[in-house]
Amino acid sequence: MKVFVVLVLALASASAGLLPQTAPVHPRDRISVPSINGRITNGKDAVAGQFPYQVGLSFSSSKGSWWCGGSIIGNEWVVTAAHCTDGATSVTINYGATVRTSPQFTQKVSSSDFIQHESYLSLTVRNDISLIKTPSVSFSANVNKIALPAISSSYSTYTGKTAVASGWGLTSDSATAVASHLQYTDLTVIENSVCQQTFGSLIVTSRVICVATPKGTSTCQGDSGGPLNLDGTLIGITSFGSADGCEAGAPAAFTRVTSYVDWIKANSGI
Template sequence: MKVFVVLALAIASVSAGVLPQGAPMHPRDMPAVAATIEGRITNGKTAAPGQFPYQVGLSFGSSSGSWWCGGSIIATRWVLTAAHCTDGASDVTITYGATVRNIAKLTHKVPSSKFIQHASYNSAILRNDISLIETPAVSFTADINKVKLPVMADSYSTYDGQEAIASGWGKISDSATGVASTLQYDIFKIVSVSTCQSTYGSLIASSRVICIATPNKISTCNGDSGGPLVLVSNKELVGVTSFVSSAGCESGAPAGFTRVTSYLDWIRDITGV
């Protein structure tokens, strides 16, 4: 079925006048591959303890298996992540305040009844890839704290050329067999929607998406899904990790994020934030 979806996306992009370098796909759906002797860290720097207090790890469970995603604390009782992370899950264990993935300051297990997945999420075209998770209240500390959301006035900002930080425990190379043990991050440049459309077409790279350049094989990857993209300038959360090229995380194609400013009303109506 996934092969069909990727093929359909490629056909849609060609019909729109764009030949994609590689069809987009959610990082969670990237296939596992065998490790090679050349495995090396390609997607970032190692985070220091407390550097990203808003970052959470999300271990989702279901009857068909489990998977790892990232998320962002936006209030004492709310975590923001991607819809493709919550989709199909029965529960999630939330890891707070961790740098080493399995050493947390706090954990909460939350059932799927506390997931609010965007009602118009479309996995075929990666549209409205955003979810909220209602959590037990957490107390903020130096290691656990919320990230600032953009203001409504920023809704029309393109962010083109601005620098932003992506973080997560995603795979450190295309050849890695599992997610990273220690939180990774890097600083990326946001590119225009038109630049992103030249790779993925306008059906995928819509105005509700933000894309980053991924030079030197540095990018988000499997396990980073749902994690934060935060502006360097003002520390605002502007993106939720959504897709990469099916050609691989190290392919050099732009990586895509759900644009948070397009969903500020939706977030406010549900959470009051």
């Protein structure tokens, strides 16, 4: 019996690092609640052409609609989060927009042209990535692709690097609608071991990349699927944050693109 008790305690201790201290939540699924501090997320307004690879994605389904972000990676391909495409029947892609309601042009794509990762698992936020095959677009100053990481950078952690996240997501926990103007902010990549202290190692695997969110600066509802850009390279796709809110100061997490360059190439040729 004593051995059994010791074993149980050892398992409980080991699992403590596996399980989240704070529940992870996709920005798409976050419910707006009043913010105690009433702060905005400290984002800045983007100017025209600053993020030509950024697209706005308006998804539709029989159960409603939702807004996500995405990144152009080729003339016929957009990459976003699997939790954005999950359950959708179609998407309207907004290209070249700074003001969300004034894109350069739009395309409507049905779910038959979605390639959602075959091993996406919402419970543990695994493989949160999808591709969208689009009609071919011509690139311009306001509509262009972002580079994917080189295969040789597959082992880069990016810890300590400052990357740029962008999107039309909520600008505070108390906001009730996504932003009208494209926002961006600089965020510093942190070690996964630090992120695991909040979300556990079951959630934060090597295929996840996390950033610190000082002063309430973070991704929020509506930013799902959007880019994390480091020096012109897409290193992250907005995946999840803390259920405590965008301004809670907990890390924000992204799908680590270096872990999926082979998958992207196999499915898109890019």
